[in-house]
Amino acid sequence: MMQISFYVLSESKAQDFLGFICQLTQTALNKSSQSLLILAEDEALLSDFDEALWAQDASSFIPHQRLIANENTVDNIGSSLAPVLLGAYLPAEFNGIVINTTSRPVNDFITATSNTQPARVLEIIKPDDASVQDGRVKYKRYQQLGYELTHFKV
Template identity: 75%
Template sequence: MKVSFYVLSDSKAQDFLGFICQLTQTALNKSSQSLLILVGDDAELSSTLDEALWAQEATSFIPHQRLLANNTEGDDPEVDINKRLAPVLLGGYMPADFNGIVINTTAQPVNAFMQATSNAQPTRILELIKPDATSVQEGRNKYKAYQQLGYELTHFKV
């Protein structure tokens, strides 16, 4: 699996929501896969990002669906999650059958959000690292975790 780390400049970190929207749109333009923006239990980020995705540009929006907070979809679990939801998911957990791109905004590696009984198999992970000491340390910890799993790692300064 490929994991890309985006090390944000001060200006990109100041417009964190805008960068997430831009990265989401770029990923959608380059792939037909579903995309999950993983926010963990950060309800404030989830809410403000939800609004930002609907108003990404004056003439457009990024269609998305917020996942329920209680880790259940509320309907038939046999239905393929990748065919019944919007192309972009926003939530605090990894759906059991998810197999697309993950933008991770949390302090933990994506694997921490995958259940042992899950069939989730992300195809690519995009990690966002802000230029503060805490985020950099969290990024180093995630890098080591992914490295131990044998994932293909790249990083970009933006």
């Protein structure tokens, strides 16, 4: 069963959104051997994540790879050495951890033929009204699907 964790950000964490995502990515990688995907639909945000992950200090540099649309073949991902992927879609056969920064539930990104079933989803909820509202919609949707839900205020 898919586990979904909601991270409800405080104002200060939301102001350092990129820093928080990098920290969460590092923590998830430390606790698991699974690959991780940071899901974002905004190209500018993907670029920011790309830069932020490089900018971590040398001891905590996070190797990552940016997914390019239409290149989501299994060997492309399978041969990837980077444990962290950045993209606007879920690659076929992906079954690791997803950090979802989009306004939509992860299920919206899973196609019937892709055989994709993330082990765990980390939903990021910012303290603004739109993000909170999206979070409620996602929570209800996941609840209806019978997923295991937890939430943390950070």
